[in-house]
Amino acid sequence: xxxxxxxxxxxxxxxxxxxxxxxxxxxxxxxxxxxxxxxLCPRPARFNAIMRRLDGITHKALADALKRLERNxxxxxxxLPTAPIGVEYAITPLGHSLRQxxxxxxxxxxxxxxxxEAANHEHDSIKARQ
Amino acid sequence: xxxxxxxxxxxxxxxxxxxxxxxxxxxxxxxxxxxxxxxLCPRPARFNAIMRRLDGITHKALADALKRLERNxxxxxxxLPTAPIGVEYAITPLGHSLRQxxxxxxxxxxxxxxxxEAANHEHDSIKARQ
DNA sequence: CGGTATCCTTTCGGATACTG
DNA sequence: CAGTATCCGAAAGGATACCG
Numbered sequence: 001x002x003x004x005x006x007x008x009x010x011x012x013x014x015x016x017x018x019x020x021x022x023x024x025x026x027x028x029x030x031x032x033x034x035x036x037x038x039x040l041c042p043r044p045a046r047f048n049a050i051m052r053r054l055d056g057i058t059h060k061a062l063a064d065a066l067k068r069l070e071r072n073x074x075x076x077x078x079x080l081p082t083a084p085i086g087v088e089y090a091i092t093p094l095g096h097s098l099r100q101x102x103x104x105x106x107x108x109x110x111x112x113x114x115x116x117e118a119a120n121h122e123h124d125s126i127k128a129r130q
Numbered sequence: 131x132x133x134x135x136x137x138x139x140x141x142x143x144x145x146x147x148x149x150x151x152x153x154x155x156x157x158x159x160x161x162x163x164x165x166x167x168x169x170l171c172p173r174p175a176r177f178n179a180i181m182r183r184l185d186g187i188t189h190k191a192l193a194d195a196l197k198r199l200e201r202n203x204x205x206x207x208x209x210l211p212t213a214p215i216g217v218e219y220a221i222t223p224l225g226h227s228l229r230q231x232x233x234x235x236x237x238x239x240x241x242x243x244x245x246x247e248a249a250n251h252e253h254d255s256i257k258a259r260q
Numbered sequence: 261c262g263g264t265a266t267c268c269t270t271t272c273g274g275a276t277a278c279t280g
Numbered sequence: 281c282a283g284t285a286t287c288c289g290a291a292a293g294g295a296t297a298c299c300g
Contacts (some may be wrong), residue, residue: 014168015183017236024239027246029159029277038144046270047282053145066297073249084281085280094245097150101234107146108231109154115224116157161293177262188294193263202287214261 023039027072032057032065034102037095040075074098137238162195163185164232167225172207174220204228 032054039053054089066089069075074095080086110123162184169175169183181192196219198203204225211215 014171015165017240018165018168019241019242021236024243024246025235035145035148038148039141041144059283060275061273066275068205073253074246079282081214082281086255087282088175094242094249097242098238101231104197104234105155105232106151109151110147112224112227113150116154116202119224120201123201123203133296189263190295209262212261228262 027068028074028098030065030068032061033069033074036062036065036069037074037091039096040089040091041096041099042086044078046086046088050089069095155247158197158204158228160195160198162191163199163204166192166195166199167204167221167228167232170219171226171229172223174208174218176210176216176218199225 005054017105035054035057036050039050045053047066048064050066051059054062057065066077067076070077070089074092076090076092078088078090135172165184165187166180169180177192177196181187181195183188184192196205196207200219200247204222206220206222207219208220243247
């Protein structure tokens with residue numbers, strides 16, 4: 001019973017931590033956030049330049065994502081004094097700091113993606129046999 | 131122009147890597163996956179035990195999430211020979227390996243959550259002034 | 261107890277069109 | 281070029297009820 005209490009305490013602590021983590025992750029984790037940051041990482045880019053790089057993203061999705069990124073302080077938005085008007089988006093230090101933990105996730109995905117695929121196929125074949 | 135080519139190559143490489151990473155992340159990244167793994171990390175648990183721990187999750191959401199986790203080889207499902215019937219879920223080594231990269235993300239969230247909050251408020255107050 | 265099926269509401273994403 | 285508004289179908293999420 002003493003063991004149970006200890007384990008409960010640990011798990012409870014982790015779950016309590018999650019309560020603070022979740023709202024943050026909800027803000028940054030959408031379909032395009034990471035891809036946009038990847039594009040902006042080497043250098044700033046303009047709206048249509050980003051769109052050309054991200055094959056498949058729609059006008060609206062990019063506009064929404066950039067608005068959220070700007071609001072969260074991960075990118076900056078600068079209107080250029082050109083004609084016709086131009087807008088340049090650049091990654092902030094805060095946005096840049098996100099790349100390291102995200103790369104840890106990427107590494108995991110690259111390392112274990114095959115294992116997940118294998119588990120999928122095994123699971124499916126077992127179900128098919130039944 | 132030579133610089134541009136190099137930067138393009140780097141960015142192109144990162145985007146190409148993303149193409150392999152994305153399908154994996156799509157499989158594991160939903161609202162409850164991480165919380166469930168957190169609960170199961172110290173020791174296995176049964177369906178309703180998990181549900182009691184995760185405040186707010188619905189019956190259906192938990193059932194769906196567990197099915198996906200099992201299919202991806204992140205948890206195991208064991209029917210207990212009890213009456214009434216019981217089912218125990220346990221984390222696999224593969225599931226356990228996911229915790230390290232995820233904790234990197236948690237650390238980032240805990241470290242920079244305040245900065246994002248601040249950016250939100252600053253952004254809102256600027257907009258309100260206009 | 262564990263799980264599925266159903267229904268219903270809300271959200272999301274794509275397509276299109278229009279403004280500065 | 282950048283951005284907004286609108287419409288619409290698809291998908292997600294919650295509540296409920298029922299089966300093994």
